[in-house]
Amino acid sequence: MRRLLAWPAAAAAPDWNDLLGRFAAADRAALEQALFARPAADAAAWTLTLSPSGGTTGPLQLRGEPALDPDGQPQWHCLALASALTTPAPAEEPATVLAPAAAAPAVEADPQRLSVVTRLAGAAARQELELLYQPQLDVAGGSVRAVEALLRWHHPQLGQVAPRAFVPWAEECGLIIELGRWVLQQACRQARRWRDLGVLQVPIAVNVSAVQLQAPDFVAQVEQALTAAGVPAQALELELTETTLLQESEAVRQNLAACRRLGVHIALDDFGTGQTNLARLHRLPLDKLKLDPSFIRNLCIDRGAQAIVRSMVALGHQLGLAVVAEGVEQAQQLVLLDEARCDAYQGHHATPALSADALTRQVQQTHA
Known part of the structure; x- marks a missing residue:
């Protein structure tokens, strides 16, 4: 308390x-x-x-x-x-x-914190929430390999509230369950729309917290979202952070394993910033490692950062995992990632996070 x-x-x-x-x-x-x-x-x-x-x-x-x-x-x-x-x-x-x-x-x-928390309940029902989408592109060829769904909250009085200003408090008070269920449902529905249009038939990644993963009905939530949208399990990817792994419990392990058995992809986000035990990393049902932007930021000027990125890419590949670099802002960073044999990248160098309609138009124009 x-x-x-x-x-x-x-x-x-x-x-x-x-x-x-x-x-x-x-x-x-x-x-x-x-x-x-x-x-x-x-x-x-x-x-x-x-x-x-x-x-x-x-x-x-x-x-x-x-x-x-x-x-x-x-x-x-x-x-x-x-x-x-x-x-x-x-x-x-x-x-x-x-x-x-x-x-x-x-x-x-502390009225600012309290107003955020008390107004967050029911935000989905009031249609104040939105998902933006940022693609993950192939380093070598530039094709879209996945799309990450990013939650945004637009409040009539508070304006646009940054995720870092409400997600931690949502986790503390249990509202993250409501938010997470909404994100799962919306992401799967968008995957259905893109498939119907014949574009972006790739996994949509959603972020999940330790609180969600410990919920007894989490796997049922995932199955319900997939079934309601009419998309295969391979259309969904769950992203968890190293912080989530530090809070790993039997419930988390069982839920992750059950999702993986369904065919849902599992990615480890912000890799390299936490304290992940390599033995535990080997045991987790992962498909992908996402390198934290802090390693990419100085990639062009810091040989140490280059060595670290090469090592993490090699480690991921040895574990049979795809490796994605987050926060790519410059063309030279992309060149170095290609040399390190990184699989995919995500960042403003390709595109910022866009609405579903804007990303659809961009993809259609690219393939026109």
Whole structure:
């Protein structure tokens, strides 16, 4: 909870209903049941004990009494929550971190983060989400080998919100499951459209997080998206990062293996920036390595970067994997990648991420 909230102890805390929206669905349901499922007439004090995973000397107790809103429903505001989370209370006096609504001002701490998280729920239903597409091109011949789907969020008030500003928080509060399901469905539908047009009959890659991969129904989500769109499993590629591998669990391994058995391609994104164990890399059901842009950025001026890229390409090939260089911006970088026998590349040198219609027109003009 401390990591999720990241609020200074001196700051006023937000409305409790907004706070609930930042938790994963299961945790939110448990808290809502504990806080709001009591009859309105029950004004007795209650205590809810949470056992932290680490960093405190004992369980955190939330204690308070319900206050009623104009409709007779219990309503809570969070009071001094950050202080209670960062400073464990003495064992003989549990920390009182909840108080009736009338006792706490409705002042938000860190309003930008909170507004992003609370408005993200339901963004897909409100048609605020969009997928852009960036092709991965063959280094030697220039043909399209795959297309990566990139999520964008356009909010009426917030404007265009960068993925780095909402994806980490979506993972923390569980909304990444909703977003990920939408991305899978849209990517598969676009693959169907391109096949119907006779263009881009290549895999569409979507990014998946550790939270998604640990979901019990993740494989079912993949199968449903493929079946609904009427495309083969080979039309989909799942991209996971090295950070995801560091959180690898039995559920992640089983889900990846099940997707691979379906025929879905698996790619390791941002390779070279994490701490992937090579023995684990060998055991993973991978089809592709994607080299992080940080290695490509200095490729033309740094012989060390050139040696590293050659080594990573050779390692990928020895493991039977295709290797893709991300972040290619210059023609000379492409020449060096060709010399290193890199298979494919992705970046603004070829094209930035485009809408589906724009990429379709570009491909049709290229092959006209």
